[in-house]
Amino acid sequence: MFAKKNRAERTAEEAWEHLSSAWATAGDSAGRAGRKSRRLASRAGDRVTSVTDEAVTRAAAAADALAGRRPSRPWLLIAGVGLLGAALGWAAASTARAAIERRAENEEIELAETAVVVTPTYDDH
Known part of the structure; x- marks a missing residue:
């Protein structure tokens, strides 16, 4: 044909x-x-x-x-990489939050140490 x-x-x-x-x-x-x-x-x-x-x-x-x-698609690999990324993100966020809290505590301590307390005196004049 x-x-x-x-x-x-x-x-x-x-x-x-x-x-x-x-x-x-x-x-x-x-x-x-x-x-x-x-x-x-x-x-x-x-x-x-x-x-x-x-x-x-x-x-x-x-x-x-x-x-x-x-x-x-290699779904198991994709899920594994996603979980790894989530774990790394959580660890980074926890570390950053702890660092911010430490910085805030240090600033409070520094302010408390350098604070000048003014006590008013009352004179009987």
Whole structure:
């Protein structure tokens, strides 16, 4: 029917090929990691596992992108940073309030020490 494919169709096909390849690579890596981890030191197994995890994560992200889904926001991180900011703000406000109170007390003490008390005298003239 249509001899020529439009650019979007070609891009989608290329993306699908890359996605399929990434999933196959992730599966192969996982299989090899399972066999090798029994024979190799745990450090080598950890490296292979991290590569496999990265491949699976990237393949899942590519599948989500092809499906038109946007990546989710890291709400836990956002909430953690918000709580940290609130705690730091509270600490700064408490410190500032304590400093203001100390300054006011020092000024009162200074005024009390330097105050001149004038006592009126009554002469019987």
